[in-house]
Amino acid sequence: MVYGHQFVEWLASTSGSIALHESTYVYTAVEGTHVLALCVFAGLTAMVDLRLMGISFRAVPVSEMMNRLVPWMIGGFVLMVITGALLFYAIPVRTYENVFARAKLVFLILAGINVWLFHSGIYLRMNEWGQDPIPPKRARIAGTCSIFLWTAIIIAGRMIAYNWFDNLFV
Amino acid sequence: MLLSLFQWCYNTWTGAGIRGSTWLFPFIEAIHLLGLVMIGGTVLLVDLRLTGIVLQRQRVEDLARGARPWLIGSIITMLVTGVLLMESEALRCYYSPAFWMKMIFLGLAIVFTFGIRQRVALGEIPTAPFWTKAVGFVSIILWSGVGIGGRGIAFF
Numbered sequence: 001m002v003y004g005h006q007f008v009e010w011l012a013s014t015s016g017s018i019a020l021h022e023s024t025y026v027y028t029a030v031e032g033t034h035v036l037a038l039c040v041f042a043g044l045t046a047m048v049d050l051r052l053m054g055i056s057f058r059a060v061p062v063s064e065m066m067n068r069l070v071p072w073m074i075g076g077f078v079l080m081v082i083t084g085a086l087l088f089y090a091i092p093v094r095t096y097e098n099v100f101a102r103a104k105l106v107f108l109i110l111a112g113i114n115v116w117l118f119h120s121g122i123y124l125r126m127n128e129w130g131q132d133p134i135p136p137k138r139a140r141i142a143g144t145c146s147i148f149l150w151t152a153i154i155i156a157g158r159m160i161a162y163n164w165f166d167n168l169f170v
Numbered sequence: 171m172l173l174s175l176f177q178w179c180y181n182t183w184t185g186a187g188i189r190g191s192t193w194l195f196p197f198i199e200a201i202h203l204l205g206l207v208m209i210g211g212t213v214l215l216v217d218l219r220l221t222g223i224v225l226q227r228q229r230v231e232d233l234a235r236g237a238r239p240w241l242i243g244s245i246i247t248m249l250v251t252g253v254l255l256m257e258s259e260a261l262r263c264y265y266s267p268a269f270w271m272k273m274i275f276l277g278l279a280i281v282f283t284f285g286i287r288q289r290v291a292l293g294e295i296p297t298a299p300f301w302t303k304a305v306g307f308v309s310i311i312l313w314s315g316v317g318i319g320g321r322g323i324a325f326f
Contacts, residue, residue, distance in 0.1 A: 024325070028322075032318060032322070035203075035206075036317060036318070038210075039206060039207055039209075039210030039211070039214075039317060040210065040214060042207045042210075042211070043207050043208065043214055043215075044214060045211075046207065046208060046211045047211045047212070047215045050236075050240070056236040056237070056239075056240070057232065057233065057236035057237075058236075059228075059229075059236075060225070060228050060233065064225060064228060065225070068224045068225045069215075069224060069225075072214075072218070151204060154200065154203055154207065155200040158196065158199060158200040158203050159196055159200065161196075162196050
């Protein structure tokens with residue numbers, strides 16, 4: 001943890017970080033883009049998750065929905081990671097110490113594991129169940145985990161902004 | 171006249187309660203954000219189909235019918251949490267240009283969505299391909315305006 005702290009202290013001392021932190025419009029634009037990208041990525045992810053859970057869009061094949069929407073989801077995700085990294089770069093030390101930022105990172109890793117398990121498992125046999133109105137259990141579980149993990153990620157992400165939690169658990 | 175309405179909102183027990191609490195504003199705001207994401211998903215899914223960009227082989231009605239309960243549910247969630255957030259900082263909102271931009275876009279988006287877009291998407295109004303595409307683009311632009319205006323309230 002000592003090295004992590006030294007790293008974020010150094011990051012905060014770089015001219016780019018200071019410029020981003022002190023700019024009014026660039027920081028605002030980056031944050032606004034982060035939220036819009038979130039809408040694209042998490043919104044479409046939620047739609048695919050609802051389909052995977054067998055709750056909505058049963059007339060639309062899962063395979064169609066995933067294949068057609070994945071480019072949009074990847075685009076939204078890349079934009080979200082870039083703007084998210086910039087937001088961290090603007091306020092490194094506080095974010096590093098923030099309990100909600102840490103929780104968000106844990107949920108993000110869990111969401112990544114969920115995607116990996118899904119794609120290395122039941123997804124490989126999608127030609128067998130891709131047309132079914134209600135997908136198999138393992139696909140429904142993956143969809144459910146995804147929707148709850150992203151809910152947690154969004155709530156934790158929103159909480160990072162509030163400094164009154166800063167010294168809660170540190 | 172409008173200012174006195176905002177003053178009244180500011181003084182409601184809900185507005186004062188949220189202002190006085192550490193956790194309530196962030197918690198309600200997080201739910202508001204989740205609602206925004208759901209609206210974003212339903213709007214994009216159906217509008218991208220209307221514009222013909224994705225899922226051309228699927229019927230628009232199938233997507234619009236599946237999305238409808240989530241669209242209506244998330245708009246209600248947004249309105250309830252939005253009113254609570256506004257009450258707690260009503261006077262700041264009154265003087266915020268971003269707030270008024272958002273309200274204009276919100277009014278247009280709701281009227282357009284339920285007056286035209288939903289009817290076109292659900293196949294209640296037969297529409298030529300060009301106009302179907304136009305409806306999809308207009309809907310995306312109006313809802314983007316709501317989201318951008320909302321984010322702007324924190325800054326302007």
